[in-house]
Amino acid sequence: SYTFVRRDDYWAAQSPFSKYMYNFDKIKVSVVKDNDALQYEKFKKGEQDIFTVSRARRWVEETDFESTQKGWVKKQRVFSERPAGTSGYFFNMRKWPFDDKWVRYAFCYLYNREKMNKEMYYNEYGYMNSMYAGSMYENPDNNKFPFNPDKAVELLKEAGYTSRNDDGWLVHDESGRIFAFELDLPKTYEYMATPVQQMLKDYGIDMQIKFVDYNTMIKNVNERNFTIGMLAYSGLVYPNPETSYRSILADQNDNNNVWGFKSDRVDVLLDEYDTCFDQDRRIEIIREIDGIVADVHPTAWSTVRNYIRTMWWDKFDYPDWMLSRYVGEHWDIFYYWWIDDDKVSRLDNAMANGDQLEILPLDTEYWPEYLKNNQ
Incomplete structure (x- = not known):
């Protein structure tokens, strides 16, 4: 694994082009070579915070487990206007x-x-x-x-x-x-x-x-x-x-x-x-x-498909649009999301006591709706 640490002396931290972005103090990247199943199991155990589901079979058959049923892990298809390629x-x-x-x-x-x-x-x-x-x-x-x-x-x-x-x-x-x-x-x-x-x-x-x-x-x-x-x-x-x-x-x-x-x-x-x-x-x-x-x-x-399937432990907050309009990839999480301390405490308590948290709608379509309303 390797860890990115945010500098506290970045000269453009208050620039309009970077303000409110790059909110994580540390990002740890764990390398799992050629073993997608192991990577997913590590996420389910809480050893990773975010997971992008690339295979349809896994999304349909393998994402209904206790943590998603309880709302501790969120899962959504996030739509955007990213070019399909x-x-x-x-x-x-x-x-x-x-x-x-x-x-x-x-x-x-x-x-x-x-x-x-x-x-x-x-x-x-x-x-x-x-x-x-x-x-x-x-x-x-x-x-x-x-x-x-x-x-x-x-x-x-x-x-x-x-x-x-x-x-x-x-x-x-x-x-x-x-x-x-x-x-x-x-x-x-x-x-x-x-x-x-x-x-x-x-x-x-x-x-x-x-x-x-x-x-x-x-x-x-x-x-x-x-x-x-x-x-x-x-x-x-x-x-x-x-x-x-x-x-x-x-x-x-x-x-x-x-x-x-x-x-x-x-x-x-x-x-x-x-x-x-x-x-x-x-x-x-x-x-x-x-x-x-x-x-x-x-x-x-x-x-x-014009969306990504993503899952995350419910410790983050994010803009209403979640991912950027034309990129729409999980990398946006590192640019625009942030840790919400209240959510961290709520998640810890829910897991300790077996409490239910909110289940989000399967789809979030901020950008398609925006396009429809602004044409």
């Missing part, structure tokens, strides 16, 4: 088989996100259909790609995959190539990829999973030595599509245009966007770019 299966459009638009579309129609959300994620997520999911920049006309195997089979036939071999794999009519490709990913991603592998197998597509470490996976993506990648990127409050969609980047390594995306129209829009200071027009530009990209469809988008 992007995640899903990124196609290398420079290479077969995903150089064919209908093949990319077919993959998306076979990628049953609805089933995975229900059976694996307890319906805790929504569906990403844009580079700017859930924001004002998302093009509302983007194809949502619901699970539709009939449509997928139709598109595969248009792409030249009309028959299977004796092993049940689709074979391209003209080239004779078996529809097979390799997905490199870390072992920890296996639980997300194997259901998709089975979905594709049912329709004659052989997605072969090869386990590599994360650094190797990213190195291969950056060198364009991949066919498909399961990737995720954080988002920006103000979009900067220049670094992902500029055509000149498509044939270069080590940049965010991992797909090999090219569009003359997008290049024109990017030039305008870079010198546009009218926010309404900037939104129009991004939406048009988003629509063009959605039509090309270089990514099979995954699921999304």
